[in-house]
Amino acid sequence: MKIKKAHIDGFGKWHDQDFDFTANPQIIYGPNEAGKTTLMAFLVSILFGFADGRGKNRFAQYIPKTTSSYGGSLLVEINGHDYVIKRQRGRNGGKVSVTDSQGRQGGEQELEQLLGPMDRSLYQALFSFGQRDLTAVDELNRDEWQQHLQQLGAVGSAQWDQLINQYQKQADHLYKPRGRKWPLNQDLHQYANLTDKINQARGKFHRYQDLQADLKTNKAKLRQAQAELQKQQPLLQKLEHLQQLWPVYHEWQSSHQTRPLANYLTDQQVTMAQELQVREKELRRQQQVYQQRLARIDHQPPQATKHSPQSIPELQRLKEQVVELQAEEALQHRQQTQANQWQQELTAIKTRYHHPLPAPLTSQEKAELARLLNVQPLSRANTNQSNGDLSRTAMIGIVGGFVLFIIGLLANATFITAIGAIAAFATVMYLYYQRQGNHPTSVTTDSQAIMAFGQKHGLQDFPPDQWLLIQGDLQQNAELAAQLQTAKQDQQRYDHQLAIFNQQLPPALQNLTLAAVRTKLDDLLEQGQQARQDIQVNTREKATIANNLAQLNQDYNKIHQQKLAIYQQAGVHDDNQFTQYLANRSVAQSQALASDAYGQQLTAEDRQALAAYANSDELMTALAKARHQLDQLNLTISHTHEEIQKGKVEIDSLVKDGTLSNLEQERANLAAKIWREVQEWLRYQLAIQWVNKALAGASADRYPAIIRQAEQYFALLTDHRYSQIDLTADEIKVVRRDQEVFLVEELSQGTAEQLYIALRLGFVTVMSDQANFPVIIDDGFVNFDNVRRQRMLALLEKIAEKNQVIYFTADDRIKDLDVKILDLQALKRE
Known part of the structure; x- marks a missing residue:
């Protein structure tokens, strides 16, 4: 059996996790709490069932706390065929299913057929060990090894062991040497008591x-x-x-009568052909990967022009324009703020007056108006002197109208301003017409000149005495209007530039803000530069792939020819025929091995x-x-x-004494009962002895081979310091190179552990033809230095030639050695 892959749905801290065990030996590293023991328990549990959670097993179930899924599956290879063994939550160790490579499914019975006589306790005693087993190496004895050997060395030994246990239980229910409550023990005790009583009562016997x-x-x-x-x-x-x-x-x-003929190919040739098949498949896979990569490169569009058809220089020019427009946009924003202020001031000026405002007077025009206005008051003064003072009523009307006019302007009340202006104007016109007959000709002439001046410059809607006073507002009105016009022209110019710029942009960017456009242009420029770099990288990668493909084609043709040469020796022409040939050859070998084993x-x-x-x-x-x-x-x-x-x-x-007669009768009945019980107890003991002798005889030829193999491994691990292992009935001894003998208790901890490992691996090697299962080691070399660890790893590689080896360790020094490891800590970070 070889475990190829494992998938954990939920087991302890692992959930939805895959593991690959293609390497052999497979070294798995992880510090404490990394999940090594959990993973090892998962492998054993899938094969032999989950712990029942009772007694000391209540903490050995590894039920996950973060998921409801419990269980998983193993992809195993047994005798060249793949099987998926899946176990999930259920009774009696979980619900198990077995699926072969043809899709056929089975259950617990099919799994038992695959495992043969192997169960959890036997597997952990033979193929799995750890530091705890090594620390108890001084407790080894020959009987334990002999029992393990018997269980695997004889066909049907599992049933014989069950029979031994059954006989032993039945015998123990009758008698135990140190028991008190068992029937035969009690009867023997009672018989002794009766004998004592009879000897005391027997005084006379007539x-x-x-x-x-x-x-x-x-x-x-x-x-x-x-x-x-x-x-x-x-x-x-x-x-x-x-x-x-x-x-x-x-x-x-049956097997002796149907013994097959000899094979056409040697095991070495078959192994070589299988290795060539694997290498050929790997080369074909690599070719496909390279060809797929070439296809992806050829069909991969450049990343630069997905959103914009412009070239990089054009994009750069647009970016420069958008920078200029952003600066102009900020300027227009500030100018618009100023224009709003100007518009408010202009509105305030126009609100003071109820007529359209004319253009302001020039300096010459102001001087002319001042001259005209100066003439008119002098004439009026002479007239007033000649005609006397104004009437008190006229004065009140003029002053009152003027006050209302001023109040209206200050309060921004059009109605009050209009009333004040009308009142003042009406009073003045009254006085004017009243005194018109008394004015001289010069006065009439000046008034006409003033009215003509007002008509010429648009001032006729305002009182003449205000014409000079409103020139400041007229001047400010004209300047504000000119500034607003200039701001409007600047805005129109900016809008025109922005429209022209938007026409140059791709449709997807035309409705965006300048800031967003600038960001998009930066992205497009960056994509363009990345596209150039991608094209260069793809060109170099295509050249590299072409060279690799050429080399792969050469290697593939060479391996293919070597494989066909071996096929010709077997009389086959392709992989399918060779697979069928191997199946026939395996059947023939199995028949031969079965015949020899039986x-x-x-x-x-x-x-x-x-x-x-x-x-x-x-x-x-x-x-x-x-x-x-x-x-x-x-x-x-x-x-x-x-x-x-x-x-x-x-x-x-x-005898006259009736007491003696009763005691003798009671003892006689008890003796008959004891005789029947002894006969039954002896029958069970004889059966147990016979079965043990039969098992020992069936596996006797294996025991020396295991010791010889263990001696070779022990010599390799100790650099040939020890050359012999002697297992007596009560203890284990080793012989050093100088022929000095040591008990296990006298060895150092490291050497004792090496002896234990040599015995275990020697057992596994010799029994691999009967039971070939993965060897699982949990932190077995803690007390080894680097030199011993190197030797141990070399031994594991040798063991891996026949058995799969999975070694768990928390010692980070393993990373310093030139070996391939599976790092659980790195796997969890991923």
């Missing part, structure tokens, strides 16, 4: 001679039956032994004895007959025992 002859006869009959029983028991044991071996004998007959478990004597029976029914008939005869003998012995005890009771009853 009149028993008449029954001694019958007692003697029964004892002779008992001895004869017991002798016959001893003859029949070996025959029954032999028949039971043959009955246990019959399935093995039947399989040996043959090793059958001695020549066993085969000869089994050949005497045509079928299993004939053997079962002989076995049933022998059992029946043995039961009859046991019945005769039991009945004879009862007769003897009855005779003794009858003899003892002649």
Whole structure:
């Protein structure tokens, strides 16, 4: 078996996580709390079931806290075929499913067929170990190794072990050497007590001679039956032994009769062909990757002109214009603010007057107006002197109208201003017409000149005496109007420039603000520069890919020819035919191995004895007959025992003391019961001894091979300082190069751990033909220095030739060695 991939739906701290175990040996690094133990527990749990959560297993379930999913799947390779083993939450270790490469699905029964005799406890005892096991190396004993060897070294040993356990339980329910509550223990204790009481009560024993002859006869009959029983028991044991071996004998007959012919290719040639297949597929994959990359490069459009068709110089020119327009935009914003102020001032001036405002007078025109206005008052003064003072009523009217006029201007009230102006004007016109007849000719002439001046310069709508006073407002009005006109022209010029600029932009940018346009232009310029760089990079990459493709084509043709050369030796022409050839070859090899394995478990004597029976029914008939005869003998012995005890009771009853008679009868009954219990207990013990001897004989040839292999590994790990391993019945010894002998307890911790690893890996190597499972090591080399660790890694690579090796470690010094590792800490960051 080889674990190729693992997917964890939810298990402890891992959820929705994939792992690849294609490397062999696979070294997995992670500091404490990185999830190493969780991942190792997941691998074992998928194969053998989740912990039930009871007792000491309540913390071994690894139920996730962040997801409801619990379980996952393994992609494993077994005998060249891929299987997906998936296990999810459920009863009795979880719900399991097995899917082969053809899509066929199965359940727990199919998984048991794939695992064979391997279960969780046996796997952890043989193929999985860690630092905790190494620290207990001084507790190793030969019996544990012998038991593991028996479980894998003999066909059907799992069922035999179950039978041993069953016999042992049944025997323990009858008797234990140090027990008190078991039936036989209690009966023996009671029998001793009764014997003591009988010896005390027996003072006289009369009149028993008449029954001694019958007692003697029964004892002779008992001895004869017991002798016959001893003859029949070996025959029954032999028949039971043959009955246990019959399935093995039947399989040996089938495989021996259909033994295949020799193979055309050696294992080395097959391995070479498979390696060439893998390399050919990898080269083809690399070719496809390069060709796909070339296609993507050829069809990849430049990134620069997705949004704008302009060239980079044109984009640069537009960017310069937008910068200038942004500056002009800021200027126009400030000027618009000033124009708003000017417009407010202009509105305020126009609001003071109720007539259109004329253009302001020039300096000469102002001088002329002042001259005209100066003449008129002098004439009026002379007139007034000649005609006397104005009437008091006229003065009140003029002053009142003027005051209302001023109040209206200050309060910005048009109605009051108009009333004041009309009142003052009406009073003046009244006085004018009243005194018109008294004015001289010069006065009339000046008034006409003033009116003509007002008509000429648009001042006729205003009182003449205000013409000079309003010149300041007229001048400011003209200047504000001129400034507003200039601002309007500037705005029109800016709008025209902006319209022309927008026409030059792509349609997608025409409705954006200048700031947004500038940002977009910067993006387009940057994309253009990036496109140039991408084109250069793609050109260089295409040249590199072309060179790599040429080299790959050469390598592919060379490997393809080498593969075809091996195919020709096997008589095949393509991969499909070679796959079929390997399947036929594997079947032939399996038949040969099965025949050898079954043959090793059958001695020549066993085969000869089994050949005497045509079928299993004939053997079962002989076995049933022998059992029946043995039961009859046991019945005769039991009945004879009862007769003897009855005779003794009858003899003892002649004693006058009735107490002795009752005790003898009670002891006689108890003795018969003890005899039956002893017979049953001995039957179980003899069966256990026979099964153990059978298992030991089936695996005896493996044990020396394991020790020899372990000695080689131990010598490699210790740089040949130790050359021999001696396993006695009670302890383990090692022999140093100078022939000095050491117990395990006398070795340093590091050397003792190396011995333990050598024994475990020697066991795995020798038994790989019977049970080939991944070897999982959890932080097994903490006490090793760099030199020992290098040797250990070299040994793991050697073991990886036959078994998959997965090594978990939290020692960051592993990164200093030239090995490929899977970093769980880096995997979590991703």
